[in-house]
Amino acid sequence: MNDKNLKEKSGILIGRMQPLHNGHIQVIKNTFKEVDELIIGIGSAQISHTVENPFTAGERTLMIKKALIEEGVEGDKYYIIPITDIMNNSTWVSHVEMLAPHFNKVFSGNPLVQQLFTEAGYELSKHVLFDRKLLSGTKIRDLMINDGKWEDLVPKSTATIIKKINGVKRLKHIVLKM
Ligand code: NAD
Numbered sequence: 707m708n709d710k711n712l713k714e715k716s717g718i719l720i721g722r723m724q725p726l727h728n729g730h731i732q733v734i735k736n737t738f739k740e741v742d743e744l745i746i747g748i749g750s751a752q753i754s755h756t757v758e759n760p761f762t763a764g765e766r767t768l769m770i771k772k773a774l775i776e777e778g779v780e781g782d783k784y785y786i787i788p789i790t791d792i793m794n795n796s797t798w799v800s801h802v803e804m805l806a807p808h809f810n811k812v813f814s815g816n817p818l819v820q821q822l823f824t825e826a827g828y829e830l831s832k833h834v835l836f837d838r839k840l841l842s843g844t845k846i847r848d849l850m851i852n853d854g855k856w857e858d859l860v861p862k863s864t865a866t867i868i869k870k871i872n873g874v875k876r877l878k879h880i881v882l883k884m
Pocket of ligand 1: 720721722723724729730733748749750751790791792793794795798813814815816818819822833834835836837838841842843
């Protein structure tokens with residue numbers, strides 16, 4: 707490929723997005739102030755149908771894609787790739803590098819992710835947490851399980867997808883089986 711075609715600054719944000727919520731969307735939109743394109747890595751891609759990770763990588767891909775269309779983010783600004791977990795934290799960054807297109811900046815509020823990428827020599831962006839008390843996957847899953855109001859905490863299209871796949875029923879069923 708001609709070097710001129712390569713975008714100048716490329717970033718990566720890895721998250722389980724269980725489910726995608728408005729905090730993720732704000733972070734994703736803010737990254738474009740710093741990078742030309744963003745790789746969105748779906749973390750723990752191999753895990754689904756558990757209390758902490760109820761949704762499949764495919765369902766999460768759909769949530770992100772539909773929400774970014776809703777937000778008017780152009781499709782050529784980002785890639786969505788599944789990233790499976792591996793047993794060894796010390797080789798995880800190499801694993802990510804193998805799966806993802808080239809990137810030079812890392813966005814993460816997760817201390818372990820920050821630590822591993824820093825040790826590998828990557829530039830880390832400052833990460834602001836938005837309304838963390840409510841905008842957290844744990845909180846939203848908890849509201850789902852306990853018949854709370856979770857819909858306003860996620861993008862409209864994410865709420866639609868979760869309803870379509872009977873996501874709340876799935877989560878409650880998993881909890882009951884524990
Ligand atoms: P997450 O969905 O909780 O968060 C994703 C990102 O969004 C994080 O950077 C987080 O700080 C940010 N975020 C969440 N809520 C926010 C809010 N309200 N405002 C602003 N930002 C917010 O996902 P996660 O658990 O951080 O994902 C990390 C992934 O990396 C996991 O899948 C984990 O398994 C994986 N990982 C794997 C290994 C390994 O396989 N050895 C090692 C390290 C990390």
